[in-house]
Amino acid sequence: MTVLKAAIIGGGNIADKNHIPALKQLPEQVEVVAVCSRDLGKARTLADAHGIAHAFDSTTQLYQQCAPDVVVICTPNNLHYPQTMEALEHGCHVFCEKPPALNAQNAREMADLAAQKGRILAYNFQLRQTPEWQLFTRCKTDGLLGDMYHIKAHFLRRRGIPGWGYFTNKAMQGGGALMDLGVHVLDLALCALDYQVPDSVLGNTYDFIGKAGGKGLMGDWNPATFEVEDAAMAYLSFPGKASIMLSASFALNTQVDKDRNLELFGSKGGVKLFPFSLHTELAGELADVQFPYLEEVDIQLKNTAAFLAACAGKPSNVCTAEQGAILQEIIQRIYESAG
Amino acid sequence: MTVLKAAIIGGGNIADKNHIPALKQLPEQVEVVAVCSRDLGKARTLADAHGIAHAFDSTTQLYQQCAPDVVVICTPNNLHYPQTMEALEHGCHVFCEKPPALNAQNAREMADLAAQKGRILAYNFQLRQTPEWQLFTRCKTDGLLGDMYHIKAHFLRRRGIPGWGYFTNKAMQGGGALMDLGVHVLDLALCALDYQVPDSVLGNTYDFIGKAGGKGLMGDWNPATFEVEDAAMAYLSFPGKASIMLSASFALNTQVDKDRNLELFGSKGGVKLFPFSLHTELAGELADVQFPYLEEVDIQLKNTAAFLAACAGKPSNVCTAEQGAILQEIIQRIYESAG
Amino acid sequence: MTVLKAAIIGGGNIADKNHIPALKQLPEQVEVVAVCSRDLGKARTLADAHGIAHAFDSTTQLYQQCAPDVVVICTPNNLHYPQTMEALEHGCHVFCEKPPALNAQNAREMADLAAQKGRILAYNFQLRQTPEWQLFTRCKTDGLLGDMYHIKAHFLRRRGIPGWGYFTNKAMQGGGALMDLGVHVLDLALCALDYQVPDSVLGNTYDFIGKAGGKGLMGDWNPATFEVEDAAMAYLSFPGKASIMLSASFALNTQVDKDRNLELFGSKGGVKLFPFSLHTELAGELADVQFPYLEEVDIQLKNTAAFLAACAGKPSNVCTAEQGAILQEIIQRIYESAG
Amino acid sequence: MTVLKAAIIGGGNIADKNHIPALKQLPEQVEVVAVCSRDLGKARTLADAHGIAHAFDSTTQLYQQCAPDVVVICTPNNLHYPQTMEALEHGCHVFCEKPPALNAQNAREMADLAAQKGRILAYNFQLRQTPEWQLFTRCKTDGLLGDMYHIKAHFLRRRGIPGWGYFTNKAMQGGGALMDLGVHVLDLALCALDYQVPDSVLGNTYDFIGKAGGKGLMGDWNPATFEVEDAAMAYLSFPGKASIMLSASFALNTQVDKDRNLELFGSKGGVKLFPFSLHTELAGELADVQFPYLEEVDIQLKNTAAFLAACAGKPSNVCTAEQGAILQEIIQRIYESAG
């Protein structure tokens, strides 16, 4: 098996803690050859910390000097589109952080170019690799759930507006709680419905708390520069009548600090994802099933491996370019509905 | 104070256990003078059991012989409209069971006729009288919640398709879980938003489990004659951007047997209704407030008293004819959206 | 359907609270025509309390005057044998309280005579009618458990030596905790193994606490007249290698006041009976299944109905004469092993 | 005090993590001078890791070059016998891992040779050093328990067939769950009965799950090479009527992942060992006693110290050669009973 050469674009935390460590654990498939960041010092430090040969502050140099097979994009949201397009143009496979892009049009172009170039473009939705999601998939495949017809998905924080980074900057992030948190559970919900495109989308966004300020549980934020939504609610209706209720918040006056979950209802059984429980009929009685021994896994490692499997033409459950385009379009329709 | 003469139309359980006992506890305001049912024997038995003078099987006779001031309508949903119209035409105040009618047009006509006749028409949504709802109202009035902008309301049963009555008969009930259960929590949610009319409504209805059959927790139902929805999901968006997520089910593969609750989110505080908890900031910190000594009350008695207060021209929190018309219109829009 | 005429022999609590009320709820199948007790006053009082026509203090008179179709025997253990034999001789079906008899020889004769006379002889092991046991049976039938190979069965009390009746009198009871309590769970365990006869039996009995005296939780007992075992432990090994561990106590220095349970282990799944839980593999993972909506039933009513079904030649899960003989033989082998 | 010279035979985990660290913490009594393993590299690595002078792959060389006073045997079960015999022949004290041997005959010879040579042979049953067992012993000595007459002992795993080592190899291990797990709790149960020899032994062994395969919680095992019992059940009856119920499993369809416990019943009090609770009468009432401040101890260190105390002729609670022979005989009788 050929060992692919990988380059990392972006010198922040997600590169340092997630992508590089995962890639380093798969030496038979991939070798990280370069890190590229606008801040050369940051790139250098990161490269040194992980024993990576090259550091750049220009992607032009990167492509000239290293000719990577694979590019991993770990930059702010507004850079996903241009950097992915550039990488595809250089014939690279691309593993891009979520969300795909700032808008539907960009995500569509990215998918189209990947198809045209015959390269893998994938997005890093790691929750697909949780043992809970794997078990849901197995239950669905084994026929324990019947037809899936309704999903409640939420990713809520009570006062979790990040006090660092660009999370409240609209131009760089494209949005707030929906763009940063909601996409994770929306991706799973869409998987459960085989990534259909919804007929109708209705939603609202809010910024009462973000703009008013208050006690922060993830650092202090500045209400004066808060430009995104602190909460987004939406309803999606699909061709076969299936539906999704989606809730995402950075800040909401709810009891729980952080709450991320999905409930997935099928004609024969329903699942609550975290912790996993199955509700169905067994032996003629209503039954609740627990699976107490699900093993914790390194979800980033598994998702990186899934991306590499796709690159190698093997079966993979990574989020595809096409799925990313559909997801981004739905996000856009929610924002448009919210006005 | 004049003692009003009241007549009961409908000889079933709701008359026997709810309305008549409540009216009997308010003798200074009202006297029950007659019971009317299609089945004269039933009417007679009920009247005797409660010491009521007259029993009829014809409303014509009822109005001729008793000239009631107040009519309480406890019949199946399809009779609410004709019987209310008849009572209003006879100049009576009307206390009608929920839902108001089978469709929006009927409920609108009922409200218009009540206005024209200068009579009180009210609907029996008793949850408004729970101590939890009263406390929510007090918190809202005292400014503890700020602007209300999102409400999650649900009334879910796992396998609670009633094995008796007409609950699965579409012609008589007009619908299933939404019509029977969803209306209760929708009424509260609408109250929290000052009973605005939504801009947009999106929803779906399902009948997988109802039509497939299975283990029943409220008696056995017949899947072959199951004509209504076993679950309904909807999203309402209001002019000022507020939103409601509504879920109702007779049958759903969820863990909990019966689950009825509302979460109401405002800019300064949020409330979970059952059991009541308030989530806000106090003394500069995030605070969760419990009220452990809420007193249980007889919600039917309080709602009947509220209706009579309205009849006497006093302040009342009973569901008005106008509110009933708005509610019924929303129900209809949900069904239309669901197709 | 013919209505059978039933006579009750024995005027104690078990007749008054269990058998007569159950029989009275099945008027289309059976009519209680007489009560017979050594104490005529007791018989009379009982008959009057339940609206039963006849009372006797002699079974001879009973058979002469009433010619019952069915006899229910609710007397002390030492009378089960002679009264059952007499009833069978009179051509009656017999529903006899547990345990079958004082020894294996008697129980064998009872079964043989019933077979010879073509009459139903059954024993009142009501735990067979619990919803938990019914669900176990359904799980076993549906193949969820595989081959059953080990059962732990216990019925333990910490200080539950009854302070009334003949429970500590060896001549009348034939034994102590094993005879009174152990038989219930042993019967279920044997059912799970299709009522095979064990190859080997090893057991012990104790009377330390019974003979020493102390604090009683079911009244005060007299250590000076304590003649039976306060605890019995046994192990049964069956032809196909299956095994049962059996524990029964009136008194044992354990934490729990009263503890009655079975754990039943099969090759594919295991069950803990109270509260019912199933432990197996599902969707490739170890799964624990709860059934939260088992309905409480009147187990005496169901067992009486099962006996009557047997009398009517219908399928029945009541404990048969043959099973009772096997059970009694095992009890005897345990006592013999204990020495 | 003379410092004894100790040699370790066996280069696996138990030597590395248990015995050597314990010995190193007792430098005034013992010095580890050598490690011996069939794999010299392993011996060398282990010796270096712990700062031990010599490493061998031959016991002959070991005895020639080092002349140890003490030998600690940490090899697979089938080597316990020959290596212990050899060590005793060389005049060494021997601290041998459990179980003593593959069969009763070998364990008996080992005890006899130790007695003949006047050397200490002891087995490493560390549970004797748990604070719970120490407290049980103190309660028994203080008369809080009276006469001990029944013990329930179990060591159960749900799917704990080890996926490494020789645990499923009959020739090397001599057995499965009973040999590996059951011996620990059996040793304690026998201590509670003063290590009497039972009159009767009845037992069964099973391998349904081991041979069928499935989800493993301690790694994956190979059902094709599974040769031992995955579960063993036994009942022991003793001269004074006392009894032990013993259960051990690598795999059983039970709820709990790992469950190791003993309940010990005496005439005056009973004990549940983990967590320790005492059930008795106090001040004329039934009392449950908790001891919430038992201190955690290093049970291997304490057991090693107990072995060295025995070597020094001091009082010791370590498992003696004679006890090991009795234990091994009982194990053999269980296997013979199981057929």
Next chain:
Amino acid sequence: MTVLKAAIIGGGNIADKNHIPALKQLPEQVEVVAVCSRDLGKARTLADAHGIAHAFDSTTQLYQQCAPDVVVICTPNNLHYPQTMEALEHGCHVFCEKPPALNAQNAREMADLAAQKGRILAYNFQLRQTPEWQLFTRCKTDGLLGDMYHIKAHFLRRRGIPGWGYFTNKAMQGGGALMDLGVHVLDLALCALDYQVPDSVLGNTYDFIGKAGGKGLMGDWNPATFEVEDAAMAYLSFPGKASIMLSASFALNTQVDKDRNLELFGSKGGVKLFPFSLHTELAGELADVQFPYLEEVDIQLKNTAAFLAACAGKPSNVCTAEQGAILQEIIQRIYESAG
């Protein structure tokens, strides 16, 4: 045994629900012959309800016509003194409700007159009959506690100012929370210290909440007529250095609705009374002992029986006249300390 003739003085709840039912259950010792109340109708009603022959509204008539042997005084606190003195003058035994009197001087005179007349005067502190207090006494007697040296006693309500009766009227009650609630736990604490007289008493009383008004949990009270303390705190120091911390409240901003408990510390063991737990050393370890099977008893029945035992010259644990005088003196010293 002579059956004593008893008269009840006071026609309220405590007579109706406590004293008369208890006396009626002891027919071999006592017969209730009369009820006396200022309100003759009330006396008549009560007498009829319980099948008592005579009813009076004058104690003069009572003594003339009935010549009772025993008088039970169930009137407001301010009547305890005159009515007890009158009864003793008539040669009656007296069972008087708590507290003994409005002040120390009266209670002392009552005790002196009882001694002079050779009659039993006892006070109805029923908590002495709880199984918890009986067990404490047994533990103390059995030496499990050593020397008692400190007691924390409290009887706290959060908003339990009674909305009925005279509880907030100083002239009739003599005080508030201390007089009504505190006396119960103070009596037990004094028993534990053998009813010594304290050297020093320091205390405070408060009425912030009582005078401010607010939400009531035992009905609504009128802050305008609130004359007593809503909370009292005190510390008592005894000759042998023992001490009591006493807290009583009708209203206090604490979490618990109603909280009544004692902690009693001795040199060898300590007891928390409700639920009973013993904290000591056993088998060389710190031990917590629970007694899970204490039997509920009818504490009024037992206390009435204890009073009658005293009348019959038998051992009794009822609160004596002398103890009542000591208690009342302490109460007075607390109020004086509080100023």
Next chain:
Amino acid sequence: MTVLKAAIIGGGNIADKNHIPALKQLPEQVEVVAVCSRDLGKARTLADAHGIAHAFDSTTQLYQQCAPDVVVICTPNNLHYPQTMEALEHGCHVFCEKPPALNAQNAREMADLAAQKGRILAYNFQLRQTPEWQLFTRCKTDGLLGDMYHIKAHFLRRRGIPGWGYFTNKAMQGGGALMDLGVHVLDLALCALDYQVPDSVLGNTYDFIGKAGGKGLMGDWNPATFEVEDAAMAYLSFPGKASIMLSASFALNTQVDKDRNLELFGSKGGVKLFPFSLHTELAGELADVQFPYLEEVDIQLKNTAAFLAACAGKPSNVCTAEQGAILQEIIQRIYESAG
């Protein structure tokens, strides 16, 4: 801002783990220049470990060679007075460990000299910096509590007599549980009452367990040399009628191992400190408020910073010299009351 030069007197644990690390985290305000201990080696080791320049075994040398601005006193209680006086005489600010001194007279002199010299003298009561106490202060300031009138404060250990140090030596410590533990919660209680001087003090001390010996949970202590109180109980009454109940123990037969808490009752609200809960009325109902997101802080760091703020003339909540003198006087009055 000038960086102050600080010297540490005392070479024990409190210097090493608390004061020096805190000072090192505030380099812009303070530099630690010297450590002084009777044991020069200890001083040297400590200085080296923390990178401090100088080490002394004589304060004379310290003042001569280093001329510190700030002195931190971490020595046994009996040295607090002489070393503080010496430091003040040298014109230093002093941060002294608790308790202030061995008696009231010394603490008074210390405060007077600090005032005379115009230097800050402060005591290290770090609990003032807990987020719970800060929140209490905020609640009090925001008017949520009304007038404070009663406080229950305790710091209890079950068997926590330290097995190391001088804790049981009266001459060096001045007392036992009150001096070591009680002072912490007494300081908070006094703060809540604005550090008033009490009118009356009543208390007792005990040494039953300390002198008897037994199981220790913080090492083993020697009962033969136990000279201090193992428990102290006291009641303080203040001019405005407010009161404090104080309990402190090294050893007490109570259930909990370690229990430190305050309950603070005000006219409008009450607070339980650990974990913090507020009990009050809100929206017309009794309300319990939890604050689930209080952030853990480094209380020593915050208290050191508060001391330095005081030195810099800024607002500070550190315990002042005057407060320390009041506290010490109260301690002395408790001991005098106890006799």
